[in-house]
Amino acid sequence: MRSKIKGLIFDHVGLKLLSITLAFVLWFVVMNVEDSIITKSIYDIPVEMLNGDVILKNGGVYDVTEGETVNIMVKGPRSVVEGLEASNFKATADLSHLSVTNSTTIVVNTNDTISSNNSRSLTITPLNEYVTVTIEEESEKSIPVKVITTGNVKSGHALGNPAPTPNMITVKGPESVLSNIVEARAVVDVTNEDKDIEEVVRVGCIDGYGNAVQKDNVSLSAEKIKVTIPVYRTKTVPVIINTVGNPAEGFGVRNINYEPSTVIITGEGEDLSEIESISINNISVTDASETIESNVALADCLPPNIYIADDTSEIAVSVDIERVETKEVTLSPVAIKMINQNNNYKYQVSKPPILKIKVTGFQEDMLDLSIDSLNPRMSVQDMEPGEHEVQVMFDESERLTISDKYTVTVEISEK
CATH class of the missing domain: 2.170.120 (RNA Polymerase Alpha Subunit; Chain A, domain 2)
Structure with missing residues (x-):
């Protein structure tokens, strides 16, 4: 039995060693191919x-x-x-x-x-392979601090003007770098804020293209600053346009169109509560004979401590200037309504027999002009028997006007 085992081990020793060697070589090759x-x-x-x-x-x-x-x-x-x-x-x-x-x-x-x-x-x-540097004398300059906000405050609120402390900082470094720096910038997140904000935030240098200047050789007098931002409530108010001056002779203002007609404003509570509208009073129509178009900067029309809370910066205004004409209509005294009569008296218009009424307006509005539309009337309230000069009243509008005064003589007697 022992001799058989010995034979198994030592028979063909050379072939067995060769097989082991080849297996190792094959393993080595495979490993090098996989991890080349x-x-x-x-x-x-x-x-x-x-x-x-x-x-x-x-x-x-x-x-x-x-x-x-x-x-x-x-x-x-x-x-x-x-x-x-x-x-x-x-x-x-x-x-x-x-x-x-x-x-x-x-x-x-x-x-x-x-x-x-x-x-x-x-x-x-x-x-x-190389780093190359320029070596200069150290320089310094002062730059303003600008606050940038991200996010939106809670609905119905708006931000006031941010106040950084300090509002100027000093930067030191190579002149070639400092010459490109225009401001220091602080970023504050205002998402869902509804109360005044006060935060300490980091500042960074910004070049003229709005890019951050990140240099190890630039130092700031303040790496962090305090930023205070008031948060106000908002209010929607109408815009009112008022013209100044008079158009050229024979012309008038027919319509005033403008957009937007309302704006959202903000400010301190007491100041805001007092504002019911924003008036624009600088639209001049002096000597105008055609339509006037203008963009009015809202900032110039706001009361102190009041600010615009939406994206509106201007009001687009168009004033229609059209030719006016004067038309004469005949008014018979019997067409004049007499009001506030005393039932104990008799009333009669004795003169004049007719009135020539001059009405001024735009041509289009004159097309439907009639005595009935003017509603002529006169009041005889508290008048005693005798002869009286009584003024005739008319219904006027922004587009139809009667500039002259017209009177009639009324005789009053007892019944």
Whole structure:
């Protein structure tokens, strides 16, 4: 039995060793095919500037003109390289080793998100190798603080003017950078607010194109500021248009059209409660003989401490100017209604036999003009027997007017 086992082990030893060797080689080949060496490009890795204080101690400031980020080519096993991103690397540049051209080499390594074993299997090649800086004397300037709000306050409310404290801050840094900075900006979220807002928020520098200026070498006198924003209730009121002056001779104002006819206003409670309308009183029709169109800025028409709460900034006004004419109609005294008579007296119009009434209006309105539409009448209230001069009254309108005064003689006697 023992001899049989020995035979199984030692018979054809060479072939068995060859089989083991071939199996190992095959395993090695398969493993290398599955985890082959590949390369991958990774972009925009931020470069950390080291020892910049060396420049600051010498009275200067620096601005990175090239090399704020670095792109690299990574080579290594597929299992390691495929999942790599910019966040797996740390790039640095030592500003204490600047060349005569103010350049220094970028060094890129993996960070602690990659194990040391995997890190050793990688070859990292920067595609842009240098950081270049300009060195200038430090400059400073004051810039205004602007408050930007996001979101919408609760319905029926509106924001007053934001008040930042401080409203100006000082920025320091290279002149080449400061020349592009126009303001500091603070952002406040006002979503669903219905009470006055007071918050401490961070501020950032903004250039002339509205972009954030994010530079390590720019310092602000205040990194955070206090922002106070009043929150008011709103109110919808009508707009009233009043014209000033008179159109050219022979013309008149027929219609005044404007949009919008109402606006939403806001302000302090007591001030807001006193406002019932917004009047626009600066539409001049002096010597006009044709339609006048104008856009009126609402801000110029608001009372103190009152603000527009919607998007309306202007009122579009159109004043129709049309030709007017004067027409003469004949009025017989018998057509004049006599009112407030005393039942104990008799009344008779003795003169004149007829009246020529001059009516002024727009041509279209004159088409339906009649004595009945003018409703002529006179009051004899409290008049005693005798002869009296009594004024005739008429129904007038904005479009039909009677400028002259007309009287008749009435004789009153006892019955």
